[in-house]
Amino acid sequence: MKLNTLLPFLTLLICLACNTTQQAQTGAPAPSAPPVQAKPAFVTWDKKLIELGKVKRGEKREMFFEFTNTSGQDIQIDIVDACSCTTVDFPRGVIAPGGKGKLDVVFDSTVKEAAETIGITVVFKNTDANGFQKIESVEYRFEL
Numbered sequence: 001m002k003l004n005t006l007l008p009f010l011t012l013l014i015c016l017a018c019n020t021t022q023q024a025q026t027g028a029p030a031p032s033a034p035p036v037q038a039k040p041a042f043v044t045w046d047k048k049l050i051e052l053g054k055v056k057r058g059e060k061r062e063m064f065f066e067f068t069n070t071s072g073q074d075i076q077i078d079i080v081d082a083c084s085c086t087t088v089d090f091p092r093g094v095i096a097p098g099g100k101g102k103l104d105v106v107f108d109s110t111v112k113e114a115a116e117t118i119g120i121t122v123v124f125k126n127t128d129a130n131g132f133q134k135i136e137s138v139e140y141r142f143e144l
Helices: 003-026
Strands: 043-045 049-054 060-069 077-081 086-089 100-108 116-127 133-143
Touching: 043 133, 049 060, 060 133, 086 116, 100 116, 100 133
Parallel strands: 049 133
Antiparallel strands: 043 060, 060 100, 077 116, 086 100, 116 133
8 A cells, every 4th residue: 555545644643642632641632633525436336346145166157236426527438457357348338426326247167166256357548646546345245
């Protein structure tokens, strides 16, 4: 993980530790810091994990993950990556703010020999403040 990603967290942690120490030494409550505003999520998923339960070897299972664009800007998926046992159909066009998208997933257990959690990585064309593409992930799990 990059240092510039951890820096705001570490700063907050140090501030909180200082406030706790000050209160313990003086007995007076430390002045409260203004609330930290969390950035809205880039996309909001209806679920991030699907439990398939028992699957017979050779069986195919269909599922889907829905998401809502909560970024405040148009978004578009660039690439979706998953295990070769997983086929994913995803929206190819632009999704407006507040719009919804869906990953249609088919899992083929033919080559599987043990229980596993499969990750699906969604890379968007949109970038963060540092120019890196936004990446989201979802998972499904099965027992064999």
